[in-house]
Amino acid sequence: MNDQVISLRSLQEYIKGTDYAPDQKLHYFYKLVEEIGELSEVIRKNRRIKDTGHIKGTIEEELYDVLYYIAALANVYDIDLEECFRLKEEINKAKWNK
Template sequence: MESKLHLKENPELKDFQNYITEMLEERGLAGQSIERIFMLFTEECGELAKAARKSGGMHVDGNSEHFEVAHELADVFNYLLDIANYFNVDLEQAFREKEEMNKKRTWQRPE
């Protein structure tokens, strides 16, 4: 069956969130528990860490799968969007609000 999913050109963050909702519906994956979503999110974060290690020249298990940083970032992003949707969070609005709070903080490097 051919996918009917389409992400518009130059999407906004909300478009990505809507796309994830539609994608999960189309693939029969909607309605997963938050525990399962977090488990998958954490797994993808681990794969991203492994890809970053390999990309940075650090030693990795030669028998393990090959992970590309860009692909793993996309997987992490997908699950982050899914988590935001689960909690009905407009991620762009949340980012903007939190960044305004962070701008008022004092940032220092430890000596």
């Protein structure tokens, strides 16, 4: 992936092309939980790229990792995140009158 704007679908396709093991569903889930814990830690420390000058150990890095494992999980369950987003937004609009 380069500096172009990407969609959830293209992100899923990219990750599926580099990391796809349908028999490892629990592995992807455990990695997601691990990354959420790491995100919690850097949020608590408020570590940001703009302050450190690099991505390592920042909120930005951990958000990427969480997004990565969400997409990887969606892939192994054959779930289209764009379709999920659209369907859930319909429910939210009706529920919250948005």
